């Protein structure tokens with residue numbers, strides 16, 4: 001798949017950007033709420049777009065409200081690029097607790113930050129954080145066959161395809177595969193150079 005030339009052109013080189021993960025702050029809430037609850041946001045065409053839009057909107061509104069009402073959580077961090085909050089990462093442990101399987105998620109809301117290495121850096125930091133702070137033995141990321149950026153990003157960090165349910169996701173009349181990637185603790189190569 002050819003990289004998006006427009007995004008490439010407007011996105012500064014990743015080396016010039018400081019990508020960090022941090023706890024959510026009260027000052028981030030208006031930005032997070034705006035991106036999460038915008039039914040027309042471009043990210044919704046990439047992050048599980050096969051779920052009905054109306055239910056996603058409801059879920060996202062409830063989630064944004066819950067952010068305002070809850071303290072920051074070690075299993076959910078915001079992605080900060082040069083002081084601007086551009087997305088979030090999260091993780092959850094698959095049952096049973098203590099079994100060593102953690103599932104990771106990543107979402108960069110603003111397409112102006114796609115395709116320039118921010119996601120690779122953020123997910124690498126999140127893998128490292130998860131390996132440092134949990135007893136994870138294996139990490140997974142779940143996506144779909146049309147999300148080429150996510151698949152490329154995962155492969156670049158050493159994730160391998162571990163499951164593919166063919167044609168499981170129907171979106172805009174086209175069937176796509178559901179794809180899961182995994183990475184074993186022992187396979188992690190450490191943080192790439194920024």
Ligand SMILES: CC(C)(COP(=O)(O)OP(=O)(O)OC[C@H]1O[C@@H](n2cnc3c(N)ncnc32)[C@H](O)[C@@H]1OP(=O)(O)O)[C@@H](O)C(=O)NCCC(=O)NCCS
Nearest residue numbers: 001003004046107108114115116117118119120148149152
């Ligand atoms: C998926 C996502 C996290 C990736 O982050 P990102 O900053 O765009 O990713 P990066 O720039 O670090 O890496 C993307 C890779 O895809 C490639 N790429 C960029 N644009 C592409 C395009 N249009 N088509 C195919 N590949 C593309 C890049 O070249 C890069 O690969 P490389 O490192 O081998 O060169 C981000 O795009 C995003 O949040 N999208 C919307 C929500 C989403 O899809 N979340 C994931 C749900 S599972």
